[in-house]
Amino acid sequence: MGLSIGEVAQRSGLSVHALRFYEREGLFANPVRRLSNGRRIYDEEDLEWLAICTKLRSSGMPLVVIRQYIELVRQGPGNEHERLELLRQHETHVETQIRELQDTLAVMRLKVRIYEDHIARGEADRLWNPSHPAAAQAGTQQECHPPEST
Incomplete structure (x- = not known):
């Protein structure tokens, strides 16, 4: 008989609203069938x-x-061949996103290390703080530009 929109929502993890959006936007490979009472199947x-x-x-x-x-x-x-080209173009896009995210993760890991080191040494107040009088000194540099040893 088929699956109701609620069953599809549950199994797919999408909301009923999202499923209706996908249908409105023409994102189903096949048209969504309807029962005689208008319910989607x-x-x-x-x-x-x-x-x-x-x-x-x-x-x-x-x-x-x-x-x-x-x-x-x-x-x-x-x-x-046309389908393959669309998929290849998107594959390249995703690979670029992954590289960018890996770069971002590396920066975040570095910043976490800097904070952990400063906190462990009791020097957290030396981290970048625009309201701190020493903000333009070494603390700012250390957070924005890590020492050569890190």
């Missing part, structure tokens, strides 16, 4: 597609690109 294939679609969204793929990809899928065989 889904199948396992819809759940599989939602799993892919939510990963594409969470990785930053714009809705317009997801729609392009879906349209190509709906057209059927013969456009696999």
Whole structure:
């Protein structure tokens, strides 16, 4: 018989509101079926597609690109190279995001080390503090520009 919108929400982790949004935005690979009373009905294939679609969204793929990809899928065989190109472009985008996040993580780890070191030495007041009279001195430099030894 199929799955109700509530069952799909529970199994997919998406809210009912999000599922309706996906439908309105044309983000399902197949049109959402409806029963004679107007209730939406889904199948396992819809759940599989939602799993892919939510990963594409969470990785930053714009809705317009997801729609392009879906349209190509709906057209059927013969456009696999176009689909592949969309996926490759997004793969490159995700790899760039990962590198940027790794750089950000490295900065955060460094700042955590600096704070831990200052707190352990009882010198937390030497960390950057714009209202502290010594803000322009070594404490500022140490937080913004770590010593050569770190």
